Amino acid sequence: MEKLRSAEGSSEAIVTGGSSGIGRASAVAFAQAGASVVVAARRTQEGEETVRLAKDAGGEALFVQTDVTKAADVEALVGKTLEAFGRLDCAFNNAGFGKLIPLTERSEEEWDAEANVNLKAVWLCLKYQIPAMLETGTGAICAPCSSKAIVNMASIGGAVIGTSNFTAYEASKAGVIGLTRSAAIEYAGQGIRINAVSPGMIATDILSNLPKDMVQQVSNAVPLKRLGEAAEVANAVIWLCSDAASYITGHNLVIDGGFTVR
Numbered sequence: 001m002e003k004l005r006s007a008e009g010s011s012e013a014i015v016t017g018g019s020s021g022i023g024r025a026s027a028v029a030f031a032q033a034g035a036s037v038v039v040a041a042r043r044t045q046e047g048e049e050t051v052r053l054a055k056d057a058g059g060e061a062l063f064v065q066t067d068v069t070k071a072a073d074v075e076a077l078v079g080k081t082l083e084a085f086g087r088l089d090c091a092f093n094n095a096g097f098g099k100l101i102p103l104t105e106r107s108e109e110e111w112d113a114e115a116n117v118n119l120k121a122v123w124l125c126l127k128y129q130i131p132a133m134l135e136t137g138t139g140a141i142c143a144p145c146s147s148k149a150i151v152n153m154a155s156i157g158g159a160v161i162g163t164s165n166f167t168a169y170e171a172s173k174a175g176v177i178g179l180t181r182s183a184a185i186e187y188a189g190q191g192i193r194i195n196a197v198s199p200g201m202i203a204t205d206i207l208s209n210l211p212k213d214m215v216q217q218v219s220n221a222v223p224l225k226r227l228g229e230a231a232e233v234a235n236a237v238i239w240l241c242s243d244a245a246s247y248i249t250g251h252n253l254v255i256d257g258g259f260t261v262r
Protein backbone atom coordinates (compact mmCIF):
# COMPACT_ATOMS: atom_id res chain seq x y z
CA MET A 1 0.00 0.00 0.00
CA GLU A 2 1.29 3.48 -0.93
CA LYS A 3 2.03 5.63 2.14
CA LEU A 4 0.39 9.05 2.39
CA ARG A 5 2.22 11.83 4.18
CA SER A 6 2.22 15.59 3.91
CA ALA A 7 5.28 17.80 4.03
CA GLU A 8 4.59 18.24 7.74
CA GLY A 9 4.26 14.52 8.43
CA SER A 10 0.94 12.77 8.48
CA SER A 11 -1.82 13.26 5.94
CA GLU A 12 -5.48 14.11 6.72
CA ALA A 13 -8.39 12.73 4.67
CA ILE A 14 -12.18 13.00 4.48
CA VAL A 15 -14.28 10.05 3.24
CA THR A 16 -17.98 10.71 2.58
CA GLY A 17 -20.36 7.78 2.65
CA GLY A 18 -17.95 6.19 5.10
CA SER A 19 -20.55 4.28 7.11
CA SER A 20 -20.54 1.19 4.86
CA GLY A 21 -19.30 -0.46 1.69
CA ILE A 22 -16.64 1.24 -0.42
CA GLY A 23 -16.47 4.29 1.88
CA ARG A 24 -15.82 2.15 4.96
CA ALA A 25 -13.14 0.11 3.15
CA SER A 26 -11.54 3.37 1.95
CA ALA A 27 -11.50 4.92 5.43
CA VAL A 28 -9.69 1.83 6.70
CA ALA A 29 -7.30 1.95 3.73
CA PHE A 30 -6.50 5.64 4.40
CA ALA A 31 -5.70 4.68 8.00
CA GLN A 32 -3.50 1.81 6.83
CA ALA A 33 -1.71 4.27 4.52
CA GLY A 34 -0.86 6.44 7.52
CA ALA A 35 -3.55 9.13 7.15
CA SER A 36 -5.91 10.49 9.79
CA VAL A 37 -9.43 10.09 8.49
CA VAL A 38 -12.74 11.86 9.02
CA VAL A 39 -15.68 9.59 8.28
CA ALA A 40 -18.83 11.38 7.07
CA ALA A 41 -22.30 9.85 6.70
CA ARG A 42 -25.81 10.10 8.19
CA ARG A 43 -25.87 6.84 10.24
CA THR A 44 -24.01 7.37 13.52
CA GLN A 45 -23.65 3.78 14.74
CA GLU A 46 -22.30 2.55 11.39
CA GLY A 47 -20.02 5.60 11.08
CA GLU A 48 -18.59 5.00 14.56
CA GLU A 49 -17.98 1.36 13.62
CA THR A 50 -15.88 2.56 10.66
CA VAL A 51 -13.94 4.81 13.05
CA ARG A 52 -13.26 1.79 15.27
CA LEU A 53 -12.02 -0.22 12.26
CA ALA A 54 -9.79 2.67 11.08
CA LYS A 55 -8.30 3.03 14.57
CA ASP A 56 -7.70 -0.74 14.67
CA ALA A 57 -5.84 -0.29 11.37
CA GLY A 58 -3.49 2.14 13.13
CA GLY A 59 -4.88 5.55 12.20
CA GLU A 60 -6.52 8.51 13.92
CA ALA A 61 -10.21 8.68 13.02
CA LEU A 62 -13.30 10.75 13.74
CA PHE A 63 -16.98 10.44 12.73
CA VAL A 64 -18.88 13.59 11.74
CA GLN A 65 -22.58 13.06 11.10
CA THR A 66 -23.20 14.65 7.69
CA ASP A 67 -25.91 14.79 5.08
CA VAL A 68 -23.78 15.63 2.07
CA THR A 69 -26.74 17.11 0.18
CA LYS A 70 -26.85 19.97 2.72
CA ALA A 71 -24.34 22.79 2.24
CA ALA A 72 -24.31 23.65 5.96
CA ASP A 73 -23.46 20.04 6.86
CA VAL A 74 -20.61 19.87 4.35
CA GLU A 75 -19.21 23.22 5.52
CA ALA A 76 -19.38 21.98 9.13
CA LEU A 77 -17.68 18.69 8.13
CA VAL A 78 -14.71 20.52 6.67
CA GLY A 79 -14.61 22.91 9.65
CA LYS A 80 -14.57 20.02 12.15
CA THR A 81 -11.82 18.30 10.12
CA LEU A 82 -9.61 21.39 10.39
CA GLU A 83 -10.46 21.75 14.10
CA ALA A 84 -9.50 18.14 14.80
CA PHE A 85 -6.48 17.68 12.52
CA GLY A 86 -5.46 21.19 11.43
CA ARG A 87 -5.23 20.44 7.73
CA LEU A 88 -6.84 18.67 4.78
CA ASP A 89 -4.77 16.75 2.22
CA CYS A 90 -7.10 14.20 0.60
CA ALA A 91 -10.81 13.65 0.12
CA PHE A 92 -12.88 10.82 -1.31
CA ASN A 93 -16.35 12.10 -2.24
CA ASN A 94 -18.03 8.73 -2.33
CA ALA A 95 -21.57 9.01 -0.86
CA GLY A 96 -24.33 7.99 -3.25
CA PHE A 97 -27.20 5.69 -4.11
CA GLY A 98 -29.39 4.64 -7.01
CA LYS A 99 -32.73 2.96 -7.60
CA LEU A 100 -34.11 1.31 -10.72
CA ILE A 101 -37.28 3.24 -11.60
CA PRO A 102 -38.71 3.53 -15.14
CA LEU A 103 -38.08 7.01 -16.57
CA THR A 104 -41.72 8.04 -16.89
CA GLU A 105 -42.67 6.67 -13.47
CA ARG A 106 -39.93 8.49 -11.59
CA SER A 107 -41.22 11.38 -9.49
CA GLU A 108 -39.48 14.76 -9.33
CA GLU A 109 -38.60 14.03 -5.67
CA GLU A 110 -37.01 10.68 -6.62
CA TRP A 111 -34.98 12.38 -9.37
CA ASP A 112 -33.80 15.14 -7.04
CA ALA A 113 -32.87 12.72 -4.24
CA GLU A 114 -30.46 10.78 -6.48
CA ALA A 115 -29.14 13.77 -8.42
CA ASN A 116 -28.52 15.68 -5.20
CA VAL A 117 -26.47 13.01 -3.44
CA ASN A 118 -24.62 11.68 -6.51
CA LEU A 119 -23.79 15.01 -8.19
CA LYS A 120 -24.72 18.18 -6.29
CA ALA A 121 -23.14 16.85 -3.10
CA VAL A 122 -19.84 16.17 -4.89
CA TRP A 123 -19.79 19.83 -5.99
CA LEU A 124 -20.63 20.94 -2.42
CA CYS A 125 -17.74 18.83 -1.11
CA LEU A 126 -15.32 20.40 -3.63
CA LYS A 127 -16.64 23.87 -2.77
CA TYR A 128 -15.65 23.53 0.89
CA GLN A 129 -12.71 21.09 0.64
CA ILE A 130 -10.68 23.05 -1.92
CA PRO A 131 -10.36 26.28 0.12
CA ALA A 132 -9.45 24.17 3.18
CA MET A 133 -6.73 22.44 1.16
CA LEU A 134 -5.42 25.72 -0.21
CA GLU A 135 -5.40 27.34 3.24
CA THR A 136 -3.58 24.54 5.01
CA GLY A 137 -0.16 24.46 3.44
CA THR A 138 1.27 23.22 0.20
CA GLY A 139 0.91 19.82 1.80
CA ALA A 140 3.10 17.77 -0.46
CA ILE A 141 1.60 14.33 -0.06
CA CYS A 142 4.98 12.86 -0.86
CA ALA A 143 7.98 14.88 -1.98
CA PRO A 144 8.66 15.78 -4.75
CA CYS A 145 4.93 15.87 -5.52
CA SER A 146 3.39 19.09 -4.23
CA SER A 147 -0.23 18.25 -4.85
CA LYS A 148 -3.18 17.50 -2.65
CA ALA A 149 -5.70 15.04 -4.06
CA ILE A 150 -9.46 14.56 -4.34
CA VAL A 151 -11.22 11.49 -5.76
CA ASN A 152 -14.88 11.69 -6.76
CA MET A 153 -17.11 8.61 -7.00
CA ALA A 154 -18.67 8.03 -10.41
CA SER A 155 -19.69 4.61 -11.82
CA ILE A 156 -19.38 2.71 -15.09
CA GLY A 157 -23.18 3.15 -15.08
CA GLY A 158 -23.52 6.56 -16.69
CA ALA A 159 -19.83 7.34 -17.01
CA VAL A 160 -19.19 4.51 -19.52
CA ILE A 161 -22.37 2.50 -20.25
CA GLY A 162 -26.14 2.89 -19.95
CA THR A 163 -28.63 0.77 -18.00
CA SER A 164 -32.40 1.05 -18.47
CA ASN A 165 -34.46 2.44 -15.56
CA PHE A 166 -31.34 4.01 -14.02
CA THR A 167 -31.72 7.52 -15.49
CA ALA A 168 -31.19 9.74 -12.43
CA TYR A 169 -28.26 7.65 -11.13
CA GLU A 170 -26.51 7.42 -14.49
CA ALA A 171 -27.12 11.04 -15.49
CA SER A 172 -25.66 12.19 -12.18
CA LYS A 173 -22.67 9.81 -12.35
CA ALA A 174 -21.96 11.04 -15.91
CA GLY A 175 -22.12 14.56 -14.47
CA VAL A 176 -19.47 13.65 -11.90
CA ILE A 177 -17.02 13.03 -14.77
CA GLY A 178 -17.66 16.50 -16.24
CA LEU A 179 -17.43 18.11 -12.82
CA THR A 180 -14.17 16.27 -12.11
CA ARG A 181 -12.57 17.33 -15.41
CA SER A 182 -13.58 20.97 -15.03
CA ALA A 183 -12.46 21.15 -11.38
CA ALA A 184 -9.18 19.37 -12.21
CA ILE A 185 -8.30 22.01 -14.81
CA GLU A 186 -9.41 24.87 -12.54
CA TYR A 187 -7.15 23.80 -9.64
CA ALA A 188 -4.24 22.03 -11.37
CA GLY A 189 -2.19 25.23 -11.16
CA GLN A 190 -2.74 25.39 -7.40
CA GLY A 191 -1.47 21.90 -6.69
CA ILE A 192 -4.71 19.98 -6.25
CA ARG A 193 -5.19 16.84 -8.35
CA ILE A 194 -8.84 15.84 -8.87
CA ASN A 195 -9.80 12.46 -10.34
CA ALA A 196 -12.81 10.14 -10.49
CA VAL A 197 -13.25 6.40 -10.07
CA SER A 198 -15.89 4.39 -11.93
CA PRO A 199 -16.40 0.98 -10.38
CA GLY A 200 -18.31 -1.83 -12.03
CA MET A 201 -20.46 -4.00 -9.79
CA ILE A 202 -18.93 -4.17 -6.29
CA ALA A 203 -20.32 -6.43 -3.54
CA THR A 204 -21.84 -3.88 -1.11
CA ASP A 205 -25.27 -3.06 0.41
CA ILE A 206 -26.16 -0.93 -2.62
CA LEU A 207 -26.73 -4.12 -4.63
CA SER A 208 -29.82 -4.84 -2.51
CA ASN A 209 -31.51 -2.13 -4.67
CA LEU A 210 -31.00 -4.35 -7.76
CA PRO A 211 -32.75 -7.61 -8.76
CA LYS A 212 -30.69 -10.72 -7.79
CA ASP A 213 -30.79 -12.12 -11.35
CA MET A 214 -29.35 -8.84 -12.70
CA VAL A 215 -26.46 -9.02 -10.22
CA GLN A 216 -25.81 -12.66 -11.18
CA GLN A 217 -25.90 -11.86 -14.91
CA VAL A 218 -23.38 -9.06 -14.53
CA SER A 219 -21.16 -11.20 -12.32
CA ASN A 220 -21.15 -13.96 -14.97
CA ALA A 221 -20.31 -11.43 -17.71
CA VAL A 222 -17.28 -9.93 -15.91
CA PRO A 223 -14.09 -11.20 -17.59
CA LEU A 224 -12.49 -11.67 -14.14
CA LYS A 225 -15.57 -13.86 -13.34
CA ARG A 226 -16.63 -12.23 -10.07
CA LEU A 227 -17.98 -9.06 -8.49
CA GLY A 228 -15.43 -6.58 -7.19
CA GLU A 229 -14.61 -6.10 -3.51
CA ALA A 230 -14.91 -2.73 -1.75
CA ALA A 231 -11.21 -2.97 -0.79
CA GLU A 232 -10.25 -3.20 -4.47
CA VAL A 233 -11.84 0.22 -5.10
CA ALA A 234 -10.28 1.58 -1.89
CA ASN A 235 -6.80 0.53 -3.06
CA ALA A 236 -7.27 2.49 -6.30
CA VAL A 237 -8.45 5.56 -4.37
CA ILE A 238 -5.39 5.50 -2.10
CA TRP A 239 -3.16 5.10 -5.13
CA LEU A 240 -4.78 8.11 -6.85
CA CYS A 241 -4.17 10.16 -3.67
CA SER A 242 -0.55 9.07 -3.41
CA ASP A 243 2.61 10.36 -5.03
CA ALA A 244 2.55 7.29 -7.27
CA ALA A 245 -0.21 9.11 -9.20
CA SER A 246 1.54 12.52 -9.12
CA TYR A 247 1.03 13.23 -12.86
CA ILE A 248 -2.62 12.12 -13.00
CA THR A 249 -5.44 14.64 -12.84
CA GLY A 250 -8.87 14.91 -14.48
CA HIS A 251 -8.87 11.15 -15.09
CA ASN A 252 -11.73 8.66 -14.69
CA LEU A 253 -10.30 5.33 -13.51
CA VAL A 254 -12.55 2.37 -14.40
CA ILE A 255 -12.41 -0.49 -11.87
CA ASP A 256 -14.66 -3.18 -13.32
CA GLY A 257 -12.81 -6.46 -13.85
CA GLY A 258 -12.83 -5.80 -17.60
CA PHE A 259 -16.65 -5.60 -17.85
CA THR A 260 -16.78 -2.55 -20.14
CA VAL A 261 -14.02 -3.69 -22.52
CA ARG A 262 -15.18 -7.29 -22.97
Ligand SMILES: NC(=O)c1ccc[n+]([C@@H]2O[C@H](COP(=O)([O-])OP(=O)(O)OC[C@H]3O[C@@H](n4cnc5c(N)ncnc54)[C@H](OP(=O)(O)O)[C@@H]3O)[C@@H](O)[C@H]2O)c1
Binding pocket: 016, 017, 018, 019, 020, 021, 022, 023, 040, 041, 042, 043, 044, 046, 066, 067, 068, 069, 094, 095, 096, 097, 098, 117, 153, 154, 155, 156, 198, 199, 200, 201, 202, 203, 204, 205, 206, 207
Ligand atom coordinates in the same frame (compact mmCIF):
# COMPACT_ATOMS: atom_id res chain seq x y z
N1 LIG B 1 -21.35 -1.11 -5.23
C1 LIG B 1 -21.33 -0.88 -6.53
O1 LIG B 1 -21.54 -1.78 -7.35
C2 LIG B 1 -21.00 0.51 -7.05
C3 LIG B 1 -20.63 0.65 -8.39
C4 LIG B 1 -20.32 1.92 -8.87
C5 LIG B 1 -20.40 3.02 -8.04
N2 LIG B 1 -20.77 2.85 -6.74
C6 LIG B 1 -20.85 4.05 -5.90
O2 LIG B 1 -20.06 3.85 -4.73
C7 LIG B 1 -20.56 4.70 -3.70
C8 LIG B 1 -20.64 3.91 -2.40
O3 LIG B 1 -21.60 2.90 -2.55
P1 LIG B 1 -21.46 1.46 -1.90
O4 LIG B 1 -21.50 0.48 -3.00
O5 LIG B 1 -20.35 1.42 -0.94
O6 LIG B 1 -22.89 1.33 -1.18
P2 LIG B 1 -23.34 1.58 0.34
O7 LIG B 1 -22.67 0.60 1.23
O8 LIG B 1 -24.81 1.62 0.28
O9 LIG B 1 -22.75 3.01 0.69
C9 LIG B 1 -23.39 4.21 0.39
C10 LIG B 1 -22.86 5.25 1.36
O10 LIG B 1 -23.38 6.54 0.99
C11 LIG B 1 -23.82 7.17 2.17
N3 LIG B 1 -24.83 8.17 1.86
C12 LIG B 1 -25.95 8.05 1.11
N4 LIG B 1 -26.64 9.19 1.11
C13 LIG B 1 -25.94 10.06 1.90
C14 LIG B 1 -26.15 11.42 2.29
N5 LIG B 1 -27.22 12.12 1.89
N6 LIG B 1 -25.23 11.99 3.10
C15 LIG B 1 -24.15 11.30 3.51
N7 LIG B 1 -23.91 10.03 3.18
C16 LIG B 1 -24.80 9.42 2.37
C17 LIG B 1 -24.34 6.05 3.04
O11 LIG B 1 -24.29 6.43 4.42
P3 LIG B 1 -25.54 6.81 5.34
O12 LIG B 1 -26.71 6.01 4.86
O13 LIG B 1 -25.07 6.46 6.71
O14 LIG B 1 -25.71 8.28 5.15
C18 LIG B 1 -23.31 4.97 2.78
O15 LIG B 1 -22.20 5.13 3.62
C19 LIG B 1 -21.89 5.28 -4.21
O16 LIG B 1 -21.70 6.58 -4.68
C20 LIG B 1 -22.23 4.35 -5.36
O17 LIG B 1 -23.03 4.98 -6.32
C21 LIG B 1 -21.06 1.64 -6.22
